[in-house]
Amino acid sequence: MYWMDMHDAEISETMRSFGAPAYRSKQVSEWLKKGVRPSDMSNLPKSLREQMESIPFGGATIFRKYVSSRDGTVKYLFALEDDNIVEGVLMRYSYGNTVCLSTQIGCNMGCKFCASTLNGCVRNLRPGEMLSFLSEIEKDEPPADGKKRTVTNIVLMGSGEPMDNYDNVVTFLKRVTAPDGPNISARNISISTCGIVPKIYRFMEDAPHVTLSISLHAPNNEIRGALMPINKAYPIEQVLAAAKAYADRTGRRVVFEYALVGETNDSHADAIALAARLRGMLCHVNLIPLNPVEERGLKGVSREHAYEFCEWLNKEHISATVRREMGTDIDGACGQLRRRVLHELNG
Numbered sequence: 001m002y003w004m005d006m007h008d009a010e011i012s013e014t015m016r017s018f019g020a021p022a023y024r025s026k027q028v029s030e031w032l033k034k035g036v037r038p039s040d041m042s043n044l045p046k047s048l049r050e051q052m053e054s055i056p057f058g059g060a061t062i063f064r065k066y067v068s069s070r071d072g073t074v075k076y077l078f079a080l081e082d083d084n085i086v087e088g089v090l091m092r093y094s095y096g097n098t099v100c101l102s103t104q105i106g107c108n109m110g111c112k113f114c115a116s117t118l119n120g121c122v123r124n125l126r127p128g129e130m131l132s133f134l135s136e137i138e139k140d141e142p143p144a145d146g147k148k149r150t151v152t153n154i155v156l157m158g159s160g161e162p163m164d165n166y167d168n169v170v171t172f173l174k175r176v177t178a179p180d181g182p183n184i185s186a187r188n189i190s191i192s193t194c195g196i197v198p199k200i201y202r203f204m205e206d207a208p209h210v211t212l213s214i215s216l217h218a219p220n221n222e223i224r225g226a227l228m229p230i231n232k233a234y235p236i237e238q239v240l241a242a243a244k245a246y247a248d249r250t251g252r253r254v255v256f257e258y259a260l261v262g263e264t265n266d267s268h269a270d271a272i273a274l275a276a277r278l279r280g281m282l283c284h285v286n287l288i289p290l291n292p293v294e295e296r297g298l299k300g301v302s303r304e305h306a307y308e309f310c311e312w313l314n315k316e317h318i319s320a321t322v323r324r325e326m327g328t329d330i331d332g333a334c335g336q337l338r339r340r341v342l343h344e345l346n347g
């Protein structure tokens, strides 16, 4: 049991067990929603705070912070109470600020281009830890004048596979959208999955207002299977059927992520094959020039080539854009920052 994971009924029960009067539970709940530790709950008596410290807080602290001098993007490495470290990013856009959060420490999915998965999944992140990333960022980068909060949008696109930590992720989404919590609109939240099909069907019932992104990365099973081991369990036909069901169920377009890997999935024929697969579906393709990971030996593509591929899709009447690059001076793709710092620390 951790403070940051408790819901209100659990907080009340725990506070009662400490012999505290009922109104204390409400005070504690308000503090926890702001990510404040028992030792800093200034309106509680010291003796009660000390009693509370017998239960671990279960949150994160900022371990390192890197600020891009180009666009103000901030990359964070958070430390957890078991000394694991994990990444998060704050990106500044004209419409607001987006944070990219991790859902697991490492990942078991084994995608061939990704750094997060190189040593497998260490463990799942708990809802309270994910909430704590958000509150630590808010404390570190206080809202601009006249604004209630710094963070307006969340993308679950850091390290980990959110649908492989399903219950914790859904609990996190419930808490983060709660009117008496951070109150972030579900429409401002995106989740990205490598395509765990049964979980996609569950997700459209559990969180229909959250935007679904699916990492497609290929127009067929041959290429997808070579890049993403998950394709063996859930081939592209099943992934696309789930995407279509999501669009039908929610009336919202699915975003397909497509990392362009040089000489692998980036030809004109690949674009035409992809367009044929997606024709008639309510969707958008988000093209990402591969961020080459040293250990992986795959090639990137130039931005010009990414625009060319995008043009090929657009000519086939498929909505597509090339993802904007942010914070390129402070580190590369998913999982690379954590790996680099772990190498530094372990020598």
Ligand code: SAH
Pocket: 111, 113, 114, 115, 156, 157, 158, 159, 160, 161, 162, 192, 193, 194, 195, 213, 214, 215, 257, 258, 259, 288, 289, 290, 291, 292, 293, 333, 334
């Ligand atoms: N597990 C989730 C979230 C992963 S990260 C998923 O698979 O969707 C978000 C996106 O970054 C995914 O589309 C992932 O495939 C992509 N990605 C991972 N490593 C990358 C790299 N080196 N270059 C470009 N995109 C990468």
